[in-house]
Amino acid sequence: MSAFASLVGHLADLLQPLFHTSSAAAAIVLFTAFVRLLVHPLSRAAARGQKARAALQPKVAELRKRHAKDPKKLQQAVMALHAEEKVSPLSGCFPSLFQLPAFFLLYHLFSNPEIGGEANGLLTHRLFAAPLGDRWADALGGDGVFGAAGLVYVGLFALVAAVATFNYRRMKRVMAVNPVSVDASGGEAVPGLASATKFMPFMSFFTLFSVAVMPLAAALYMVTSTTWSAVERAVLYRWQLAPRAGAQSST
Numbered sequence: 001m002s003a004f005a006s007l008v009g010h011l012a013d014l015l016q017p018l019f020h021t022s023s024a025a026a027a028i029v030l031f032t033a034f035v036r037l038l039v040h041p042l043s044r045a046a047a048r049g050q051k052a053r054a055a056l057q058p059k060v061a062e063l064r065k066r067h068a069k070d071p072k073k074l075q076q077a078v079m080a081l082h083a084e085e086k087v088s089p090l091s092g093c094f095p096s097l098f099q100l101p102a103f104f105l106l107y108h109l110f111s112n113p114e115i116g117g118e119a120n121g122l123l124t125h126r127l128f129a130a131p132l133g134d135r136w137a138d139a140l141g142g143d144g145v146f147g148a149a150g151l152v153y154v155g156l157f158a159l160v161a162a163v164a165t166f167n168y169r170r171m172k173r174v175m176a177v178n179p180v181s182v183d184a185s186g187g188e189a190v191p192g193l194a195s196a197t198k199f200m201p202f203m204s205f206f207t208l209f210s211v212a213v214m215p216l217a218a219a220l221y222m223v224t225s226t227t228w229s230a231v232e233r234a235v236l237y238r239w240q241l242a243p244r245a246g247a248q249s250s251t
Helices: 002-055 057-066 071-084 091-109 136-141 148-177 193-198 200-213 216-236 238-250
Strands: none
Touching (some): 002 057, 002 091, 002 216, 136 148, 136 200, 148 200, 148 216, 200 216, 216 238
16 A cells, blocks of 8 residues: 555656646546556457357347246356357456456545555645545535535536436447347346346446545546546447448438
């Protein structure tokens, strides 16, 4: 933890001439971008896996008809098909899982008043008027929603809402064009998956809650990572909307 605190502190010092009092916040954004670059190969692999699973849907549909009265056999058959085609239903989870250590490290760094037996100097850094170790509740208890610190959170909430709306609309278009492509495990082969899929477009809005309750530094990581994911997925998964474009051109 001390080594990581020193790393963030040195990076903030390097960025200080450009960002002044918000240099530590800029360091967090840069650190998040670096983590996402490291995870990008996994994101590309997840996109390839999603495309491969979509290509298997005709075979999955045949299995669903064949084992319509036996959900257990259907699940086993779908898993066997994935194994035969060397397609992992869990590949889409790997990018998020590999980010967790970096996120928790940053979360604890800005949650502890002491690091290595000394006062945590990073807690004195700010994003504009909002301390990086504070939460939204602290801003509300200070100058209120539209105070100097509160406006920082208003800006973050607006950015997260915009990204979440973009993700929501994109996911709805994907599900409308190719609904089976978002079903990574073969529809009802996993009990309750159909119901859970309906809530997938709303998942991005949960980031609003995270920003409200986390230390600002961790919330900044979350906002940066979520924005990166929105752009990355729009580029890597653009093939999912190809059928729609083809349909429009044919009309």
